[in-house]
Amino acid sequence: MYGRKVKLRFLFVVIILITLILTTFLILRSLEENVVFFQSPSEIKSLSEIDKSKIRVGGMVKKNSISISSNEVNFIITDFKNEINVTYSGAVPNLFAEGKGVVAEGFLKDRNFFSATKILAKHDENYMPPEVKEALGEK
Amino acid sequence: MFKLFEPNKIFKITSKAPKYVLFLFVVVLTVGLVEALVISPEDYKQSDAVRIMYVHVPAAWISLGIFSSITLLSICGFVFKNKNFFLISKSLAPSGFVFNIIALVTGSIWGKPTWGTWWAWDARITSMLILALFYAMYLIVWRIYDKEEKVYKISTFITILGIINVPIIKYSVDWWNTLHQPASINILSKSSIHSSMLYPLLIMTAAFALFSLLIFLMKYNTELIKIKNKGLDRL
Structure with a gap:
């Protein structure tokens, strides 16, 4: 042919x-390891050793975990299996809220404590008008 | 089948079609913008920032679609030694590149108020930047070589290299943890975007596709004129 x-x-x-x-x-x-933008709390827990370099941890901000003192924000990042406590001082993005996605950049103190130097809010793939959100919330 | 692609047969179409396409583009764009900026609701979480999506997502789609088309056409042109396929590719590329840049810029503008950063070296964003670089290489190759045969081969090779990146862009958000959110629109399963936001998005996509078609027709028409006036290389 x-x-x-x-x-x-x-x-x-x-x-x-x-x-x-x-x-x-x-x-x-x-x-x-370098392609992923952040690691989940579970991945942090399973690290064999904690190195001192800058890393990112991501997950959900645990409900009722944000506490704001004088110039420090404390909250817990969870992936619903493991959790990690984060301390941060500085301004947080507008979309930073409990029950929403977050990526914290900073240094590990140990497997449970993370000191963030930068907070990024992670947006999820759901888009809807406020009325729809309310209707969904009522269910 | 390649008789269909004979340049002199489609010259009539390419010289007349642009004005109709332009008219259609203006109409669809107007409807799309009104839908996107006025009628569509604000998002429950990001409020008005969601409106950037109506430019960002269509631009990204079109740039990916055009790159895939360029690759397919270049490979066909290379395998079947058909010059016309290369000219179609060449004429398609500029609008794809422009939409790629638009997607990057609007993404950055959206990222600042929502994520809290202009730029992140995240898999999706970085792979999209790489696509822009491949577009740039492709466009530059057409300008630096005078020998046609050489341009055809090198440009095809660039598209083949670049096409590997396209599925990476598409699935980066599923394969790795990324700052960029996963796809909201799924053909096979339920979309996680409300219909009042989906329609403006689709209309804007149609508008951008028409714009690409318009630029393509004009560019391609120029290529055909160049063939008609052999020896005249620059218009």
């Missing part, structure tokens, strides 16, 4: 694609 050259060129493209996909897959696999 098609000439030999056409088939060879097609084969060439296919081989390039397969090679690239495999290479990329292997690279991403080995870099997994």
Whole structure:
């Protein structure tokens, strides 16, 4: 149907694609730790050793866990399996709230205490008008 | 089947269609903007910041769609030695690049009030930046080489390299922990976006697609004119 050259060129493209996909897959696999933007409290708990470098912890802000004292905000990040206490001093983003997603950047004191230098609010994939949210809340 | 793509046959279409497409684009964009900025409700959590999404998401979709099309066309052009496929790719690329930049910029503007940062080296955002770089490479290649054969080969290779990144962009939010939220719109399962927000989003997507079509037709028309006046390289 098609000439030999056409088939060879097609084969060439296919081989390039397969090679690239495999290479990329292997690279991403080995870099997994650096590709993730944050770690969950459970992953922090299972760390073999605590290193002093800057990391990010993410999860939900536990309900009724935010306490604000003079110039410090304390709260708990949870992934519903494990928790980690976070202390932070500074301004928090508008969307930072209990029961919402959060990513804290900073340093681990130990497996349960984290001292944040920056707080990012994580938005979830739900979009709806306030009335709908209220209706859902009433259910 | 390639007879259908004979340049002189479609020259008539490409020289006349733009004005109709422009008209349609203006109408759809107006409807889309009114829907997105006035009629659609504010979000329960992020209030009016949600309106940025009506530009951000369609722009990202279109830029991904165009890059995929460019790759497919370039590979077809390379395999079947068809010059016309390369010209279509070349004409599609600029609007894809522009929408890619729009997606990055609007994402950044949205990120500041919601996340609390302009930029994060998050998998989704970084892979989108990489896509922009591939677009830039692709566009530059067309300008630096004079030999057509060379441009065709190098540009195809760039698209093949870049296409690996496209599924990474799409699934980055599912594979890894990212700051960027996962997809709200799923074809197979229920979408987590309310219908009053989904419609403006779809209308804006249609408007952006029409804009890409318009730019494509104009660019492609120029390419066809260049073929007609052989020897004239720059218009």
